[in-house]
Amino acid sequence: MMAQLKRFTIDPITRIEGHLRIEVDLDPNNVVKDAYSSSGMFRGIELIMQDRDFHDVGLFAQRICGVCTYTHYRVGTEAVEAALGVQIPTDARIVRNLLHASLFLHDHVVHFYQLHGMDWFDVVAALSADPEKAAAVALKYSPTPYNAGAGTFRAVQERVSALVASGELGPFANGYWGNPSYKLTPEQDLIMLSHYLDALAVQRTLAQAMAVFGGKNPHPQSLVVGGVTSIMDIVDPSRVAEFLGKMQSGAQFIQNAYLPDIRMIADAYIQEAKSGEGYGVPDFMSYGAFPLDNIPWPKGAMLFPSGVFNRNTQMVTDLNADQIKEDVTRAWYQGPNEGVYPGEESTIPDYTGYEADGALNRSGKYSWIKAPRYQGLPMETGPLARLLIGRARKDPLIEKAMTDFERSVPRGFSPDEWYSTVGRTAARAVEADIIASQVGAWVDELAANVGQGQTQTYTAPSNTSGEGFRLLDAPRGALGHWIRIENGRVTHYQAVVPSTWNASPRDHKGQMGPYEASLINTRLAVANQPLEVLRTVHSFDPCIGCAVHIVDSKGAEVARFQVDV
Amino acid sequence: MEKILILGLGNILFSDEGLGVHMAHYLSEKYRFEPTVDVMDGGTLAYQLMDHIALYDHVLIVDAALMSQAPGSIFAFRYEDAVKWGWHITAGAHEIEIVGVLTSLKLLGELPDVEFIAMEPYDIVSTHIGLSPVVRDRMKALEQVIVEKLGNWGIQCTPVREVSFDRSDKDLLDIAPDQTGKENSHVFGASAQSRQGS
Numbered sequence: 110m111m112a113q114l115k116r117f118t119i120d121p122i123t124r125i126e127g128h129l130r131i132e133v134d135l136d137p138n139n140v141v142k143d144a145y146s147s148s149g150m151f152r153g154i155e156l157i158m159q160d161r162d163f164h165d166v167g168l169f170a171q172r173i174c175g176v177c178t179y180t181h182y183r184v185g186t187e188a189v190e191a192a193l194g195v196q197i198p199t200d201a202r203i204v205r206n207l208l209h210a211s212l213f214l215h216d217h218v219v220h221f222y223q224l225h226g227m228d229w230f231d232v233v234a235a236l237s238a239d240p241e242k243a244a245a246v247a248l249k250y251s252p253t254p255y256n257a258g259a260g261t262f263r264a265v266q267e268r269v270s271a272l273v274a275s276g277e278l279g280p281f282a283n284g285y286w287g288n289p290s291y292k293l294t295p296e297q298d299l300i301m302l303s304h305y306l307d308a309l310a311v312q313r314t315l316a317q318a319m320a321v322f323g324g325k326n327p328h329p330q331s332l333v334v335g336g337v338t339s340i341m342d343i344v345d346p347s348r349v350a351e352f353l354g355k356m357q358s359g360a361q362f363i364q365n366a367y368l369p370d371i372r373m374i375a376d377a378y379i380q381e382a383k384s385g386e387g388y389g390v391p392d393f394m395s396y397g398a399f400p401l402d403n404i405p406w407p408k409g410a411m412l413f414p415s416g417v418f419n420r421n422t423q424m425v426t427d428l429n430a431d432q433i434k435e436d437v438t439r440a441w442y443q444g445p446n447e448g449v450y451p452g453e454e455s456t457i458p459d460y461t462g463y464e465a466d467g468a469l470n471r472s473g474k475y476s477w478i479k480a481p482r483y484q485g486l487p488m489e490t491g492p493l494a495r496l497l498i499g500r501a502r503k504d505p506l507i508e509k510a511m512t513d514f515e516r517s518v519p520r521g522f523s524p525d526e527w528y529s530t531v532g533r534t535a536a537r538a539v540e541a542d543i544i545a546s547q548v549g550a551w552v553d554e555l556a557a558n559v560g561q562g563q564t565q566t567y568t569a570p571s572n573t574s575g576e577g578f579r580l581l582d583a584p585r586g587a588l589g590h591w592i593r594i595e596n597g598r599v600t601h602y603q604a605v606v607p608s609t610w611n612a613s614p615r616d617h618k619g620q621m622g623p624y625e626a627s628l629i630n631t632r633l634a635v636a637n638q639p640l641e642v643l644r645t646v647h648s649f650d651p652c653i654g655c656a657v658h659i660v661d662s663k664g665a666e667v668a669r670f671q672v673d674v
Numbered sequence: 675m676e677k678i679l680i681l682g683l684g685n686i687l688f689s690d691e692g693l694g695v696h697m698a699h700y701l702s703e704k705y706r707f708e709p710t711v712d713v714m715d716g717g718t719l720a721y722q723l724m725d726h727i728a729l730y731d732h733v734l735i736v737d738a739a740l741m742s743q744a745p746g747s748i749f750a751f752r753y754e755d756a757v758k759w760g761w762h763i764t765a766g767a768h769e770i771e772i773v774g775v776l777t778s779l780k781l782l783g784e785l786p787d788v789e790f791i792a793m794e795p796y797d798i799v800s801t802h803i804g805l806s807p808v809v810r811d812r813m814k815a816l817e818q819v820i821v822e823k824l825g826n827w828g829i830q831c832t833p834v835r836e837v838s839f840d841r842s843d844k845d846l847l848d849i850a851p852d853q854t855g856k857e858n859s860h861v862f863g864a865s866a867q868s869r870q871g872s
Contacts, residue, residue: 156801157687172687172717219721223778272781277757279777309778313725327719327726672748672791672819 114142116468119639120149129612129651131642132469133628139636144621144628145469146612146646147476155456158602163189163573163594167332170590170604177652178328179212179319180583181590181604186332188590190570191577193334198565199403200343201336203555204322206399207352208329210544210551213398214359215315216584217492217541218367220650222308223280225534228644229374230293230301233286236266236273238295246296249519250373255366256307257300265303290634290641292377300373304366311362318355321348336567343566344559353552360545363538368514371538375518378531382522387530387645389627390487391420393494394610396428396589398582399547406580412547413495413540413582414502417483420528425501428483430580433589435605436480438617439473446617448482451591451603452578480613480622481605489623490586490610491649493527493536510543530627533648573597583607585650611649624649676731678711678827680820683737683772685718689802690745690795690809694736696839697816704837705821708830720775727776728784732827735772736820739792746794746812748819753788791819810839 120130134143154173158166170185171178183205190197197205240262247257272279293301316326322339323329331339342348375382397407397415407415407428416425434448443457461474469475480487488494499507514535515522526532558564578591586607593601613622621629624646631641682698685691695715702713712730716723727733741749756773779785793816796806805813821831 154687154801157803169687172685178717178719215722223721268781268783277777277780279757279781280774306781309721309724309782312721313728316722316725327715327722328717672750 113137117637117639118468119642129646130469131624131628131639131646133639133642135633135636139633141628141631141633141642144625145471145475146478146614146622146624147469148478148612154604155602158592158599161599163193163592163597163599164334166592166599166602167334168330171328173604177212177216177583177585179208179323180588182329182332183209184579184581184583184588184590185604186334187579187581188577188592189334189594191579192575192592192594193570193572193577194575195335195568195570196403197336197568200555200558200563201566202400202403203551203558204337204339204343204566205332207548207551207555208319208322208331209399210548211315211319211352211356211359213544213584214356214363214541215312215319216650217537218308218315218359218362219312220584221367221371221534221537222305223312225644225647225650226301226305227281227284228640228647229291229378229534230298231286231288231291231295232269232281232284232298232302234291234293234295235298235302236270238262238266238299240266240299243296243299246294247300247369250376251365251369253365254300254369255304255362257303262299262303265306266299268306269302285635285638285640288635288638288640292381293373294377297373297377301370304370307362307366311359314355315359318352318359321352321355333567335570336565338566340564340566343555344564346556349552349556353549356545356548360542360548363541363545367538368517368542371535372514372518375522375526375531375535376520379518379520379522379526382526382529382531385526385529386631386641387533387627387648388528389623389625390489390621392483392486392488393418393420393497394428394483394488394490394587395495395498396580396582396587398495399544400581412544413499413507414504415580415582416498416502417488418494418498418501420497423501425498428580430578430589432484433605434482434485435609436482436616438480439614440476440479441474442479447485448480448616451589451605452576452593452601454591454603456603476614478609478612478614479605480616481610482616482620485618487613487616487620487622487626488587488610489649490582490607491533491537492540492584492586493533494586495540495582496536497527506543506546510539514539530645530648537650576601585652586610606652608649608652612651624651675709677729678824678829679727679730679733680711680713680824681716681723681727681733681735682714683716683718683735686803687801689797689800689804690738690806691798692803693738693793693795693805693809693813693816696805697736697813697820700813700817700837700839701820704833704835705831706834707824708832709828711824711829720771721778723772724775724779727786727788728779728782730786733786733788734820734823735788735790735792736816737772737790737792738795738798739790741792741794743794745796745806745808746815748812748816749790749792749794750819750823751790751792753785753790756790789823791816791823805839813839 114134118132130147132145133141167182167186171182240259244259247254320326324331394417397411399412401410418425436448437444441460443459576593580589589605591603611623682694684694796808
């Protein structure tokens with residue numbers, strides 16, 4: 110006789126960009142036996158691009174969302190370059206990588222502390238910690254811990270207590286404080302809380318770094334089809350130094366706060382890592398990131414190599430873009446069952462709604478997110494995929510960074526433990542450290558080129574028609590833009606974004622997407638407190654980017670603030 | 675002298691969602707402000723705006739807001755009101771949103787005086803650059819409320835050229851040449867139209 114399963118819906122998943130709903134079935138022991146990931150928002154960037162002048166594609170693409178703007182700007186621009194056969198100069202490639210590096214660091218720091226941290230640390234417990242003891246604990250995870258004196262910790266407690274006392278919990282509202290699934294000690298909680306505040310300041314410095322070569326931030330505008338416009342910045346040593354200084358302060362934070370805090374988490378949550386909690390699908394995919402030469406994708410060298418890796422065989426294979434298809438069997442679109450290659454794909458909504466009681470229609474379509482598949486299989490994409498592929502390809506830099514991390518966790522961390530929510534979160538920090546370590550060399554390369562009089566940053570496009578795509582990894586994973594241009598105008602556009610791979614629904618074979626698969630067998634410590642589910646979903650860094658950036662009163666009493674004009 | 679920022683927020687790809695951004699561009703094209711104020715297109719950004727906001731004494735945020743009132747209704751309120759309504763824990767479509775960013779600044783002790791002027795949108799779903807007719811017809815009223823607010827802060831707004839909200843989505847602002855030859859307000863940011871020339 111089957112035990113009765115209980116449906117539990119989390120809608121929306123908070124602290125993410127965009128709108129995501131997770132529906133799980135719990136058995137009587139509060140273990141997840143089934144899971145569904147759904148987005149209730151339609152994303153129509155493809156429609157916006159129709160008939161646009163190709164010069165404008167990147168500028169439109171970067172308005173998709175407020176988190177990964179630069180990524181869409183770059184990949185949209187490079188899709189146009191691929192379609193028109195434009196080879197950008199070396200200096201332009203380096204500048205684009207430097208901009209991308211500032212985005213990766215900014216994104217990873219904000220994600221871990223502001224959006225994901227409170228799945229790991231308990232804010233309320235931090236307020237009762239002993240600041241002197243916390244200062245001693247910080248030394249256990251780093252010889253030079255970041256801003257970790259007893260005085261700092263005491264001030265942090267006072268500041269946050271004042272906020273709580275005023276009733277204005279702000280970011281600390283609606284947490285599951287006191288849940289037994291929090292494993293840090295109060296002193297470790299306090300270290301995390303303190304770094305949460307430091308991260309708010311550090312991310313501002315990293316955003317400023319982007320503005321140096323980006324022309325501006327918000328929404329940089331220094332990329333054009335054929336290269337970059339930041340010529341005056343790359344020939345000006347003081348501007349280059351400004352960029353480097355800001356990136357170095359970011360790097361210091363990563364080395365002395367972010368990585369040590371991840372060590373602390375891996376140490377405290379070692380059981381969760383050992384049991385593989387949050388491991389999803391066995392296949393991992395990366396398009397690669399940070400091209401290091403001008404050889405066309407996928408043949409060129411990249412800081413993070415491209416490929417597809419299977420956990421069970423431990424084999425890595427080369428990517429073939431033709432093998433990518435988007436299955437819409439279970440998504441609110443029309444299309445053939447096994448899916449269509451994005452270069453040929455249309456976006457035709459086919460909304461069929463929910464069950465009468467508001468539940469997802471589990472036998473039919475249930476999400477606005479399509480189900481991308483590679484050779485018919487779901488793929489996890491993101492920092493963990495990039496590290497696993499780098500290691501499988503025997504990349505010395507990536508191998509060393511992973512091994513160093515494994516050895517630095519006091520209770521040890523084995524290669525098998527990367528396949529978990531803890532591992533996914535650790536991979537993001539290790540990756541941030543790898544990127545930060547390369548920035549100096551890229552700046553030197555740029556300076557050497559400029560020193561030799563190589564200051565070309567632009568190649569004019571000579572064609573006005575063509576077809577192509579750009580596949581490149583963004584902070585959250587594999588991002589592809591496909592485009593067709595006829596007589597200077599866009600006639601076909603399709604973007605397949607990282608969270609589409611990770612948050613995808615089932616496909617025509619019934620295979621779950623990575624979020625769904627990663628939640629199976631997760632046990633909730635407290636019924637009705639889905640902390641462990643949030644921890645795993647957040648570990649993918651969801652960005653259901655696309656849409657609505659709006660303040661919402663939920664029908665609060667606002668009439669007296671209305672202005673009659 | 676106190677520094678003032680007018681910050682237009684929103685996603686211009688989703689019709690009325692972008693009304694704050696369109697208004698920011700409109701104001702910066704149309705007016706000369708004395709004493710000067712900065713006007714910024716904040717687009718869809720969140721944490722990346724912290725650094726800018728912290729630089730000012732007064733910030734006026736122009737945005738769309740779902741207030742469950744008739745489309746085109748205009749609201750004026752303060753950051754503190756938004757907090758009281760629990761917007762930082764909103765279950766809205768966008769969790770990383772501006773009120774949370776402002777609270778983060780408060781945590782750092784760098785929050786300026788922040789006021790909102792918001793309008794109830796009609797359409798924030800269509801993938802379309804441009805405003806719905808009902809909202810477009812209310813942009814003049816929104817402008818009036820903003821100009822009055824700036825007046826209360828001691829800012830004089832002098833029109834220097836004719837600007838109107840075009841009805842096509844190809845180029846939303848219809849801008850006449852500058853009649854005075856003077857420019858002293860500066861809009862940071864560019865909307866997706868390539869008006870910078872090539």
